[in-house]
Amino acid sequence: MKSPVRILMVGEGAIAAIHMQALGHVPAASVVAVAGGDERNTRRFAETWGIERVFTDYAHALEASGVDAVILATPSPLHARQAEQAIDAGKHVLCEIPMSLNLADAERMTRRAREASTVAMVAHTRRFNAPHREMKRRLRAGEFHLQHLVSETYFLRRENLNMQGEPRGWTDHLLWHHACHSVDLFAWLLDDDVLDAWGSQGPLHSELGIAMDMNIGLRATDGTLATLALSFNNRGPFGGFYRYIGEENTLLAYRDELKDYEGNVVPLSTPGFHAQDTEFVTSIIEKRAPEASFSSCLPTMRILDKLSHNMV
Template identity: 25%
Template sequence: MLPKLRLAVVGLGRVSKSHLPAVRELSDKIELTALVSRDASKAEQEASQWKGVKTYTSYEEALQDPNIDAFLLLLPHDLHAEYSIKALRVGKHVLVEKPMAMNVNEAEQMVAAAEESKSVLMIGQSRRFFRPVVESIHRIRANEIGKLININALLLAHMDKPATDWWKDDSKIGGFIIPLWGSHIIDYVIWAYDKMPISVYAQGHSNNPNWSGEDEVVISLNFGEGQMANLLMSFNAGARATDEEGLTGKRIWSTQNSIYDRYLIGSNGMMHLKDEYELTLNGEKQAECERTNANFTWQLEEFADAIRENREPLASGREIIRVMKVMDACFESMRTHQVTPIQS
């Protein structure tokens, strides 16, 4: 039997509740070795649910632990680059939550650190890891709708207040709806086209005093050769009652409480992704899956397998730099009110 990947989880906030069950689900491949949190009581409380798990309040100390092979980083966006680079430079593998970084310059430094240490760097583009989503990519590659010429993506959700305090601070989050959800949609669009757009025109506004970043956004991407994508995102869609976290229902990213659709228009057909759970081709259902968090398990398994097989993972740092280039260009277009070229 191959040895298990010895993993440390850094950050025990809201999103850890999706990642930690995935670690447990993959106990045949992954051993949770350590938990890192500035809150010692929170780390100890979570560790009590596991066997033989160390706790650290110092990330620097955890980096020196020879029994840790890899880090899963669940941190505010402004810490993604710093914490990733520190781990990569001491030869640890890294799976870091999306967005990859605050900007493309940070992202390039992360990739350089991974390449220098020959470590795996993967970005948590977790919404790739649903069967209907993967199936849609396979069908695009097989030309089942002819040449892909347009992707129209629509996200309508309602949020009254941020789920965590650091979301209020633009210096920590780097915007609002674009890094929180746009990073997923932009990633899918680039993945589907398998090339970079050449320019973007974006408009964005903030309508809620509970944060400073954009909560209404329209993005138009030009891929050349008659190919485009149009993204419309809103966190103001409705005035429904909110729970104590400021979210409608369980989470804003529940299909019950949001509209999330992508229409992929080809020269000879159309596909429709309803959230990540259902794919239709020319009106006929092709694939569906249950509405669970299993995508975090599939994502973590891809990370572990890439390390074991000494290969680049799906959603590697080198690949997701493309998303950061587009996000940077979106913010520049919003600032200048101009069509902005995107570096290839």
């Protein structure tokens, strides 16, 4: 039996814990080290998940941990620099979304990964969520003809708190993080990287300095539409909700559940995070480009860049 892929988990927060849960079902993976920003929390994380080696210096962890790959579950502003450090150290990398907060960084990361021939993947989990994979199957098979994808993304972020209700040292972003999920999903579903895109945003938060509400319109080459409504002012429920309006049916997707318009549940298979992290590990073993590679996600970053300059 081949040795498992040795992984360094970078980050000790909620997303890192979700990755640990998923990797617990991937026999070919072994998280052997964790690198975090807070020593106390990092050691607590390591104890919770049975991780032997603990680091609070990322650069030292890359050098000393003896790993094959890293998973970056860190604040968004750190993704680009940390991904490039991993690539330069000869490690495969799975980077949480967004891969960067601007197009220039995304293009540089992609170029560096290509030159290094390393597995470089973005955690575009929507591509792996079972409802969306089922919808793409139906689209490709001609069983469903999409007319309009309506995406609603809701959170309450009036204070700078993380998913666990704790103070956050960085500020989340509706466009580069949350809209990124749905823009990428729409392009991936239709295999169409050339999308018309337009949008508008509400007032900036007086302290956080970000738009708290946003709407975005997308139009595919064949005329199919997508409408994205996003808010950091919503009091719940939280998350991303998707309505597939098609010629044959209307279906609603939330996380790993799919229902028709009458509320009947559609049977599905593997949960998204499990499928996503399995793909990362498998692509390393098989020495191939993964689904959601840096290269395949770059067109989404170009659309976001266009939106960032044209928001009204």
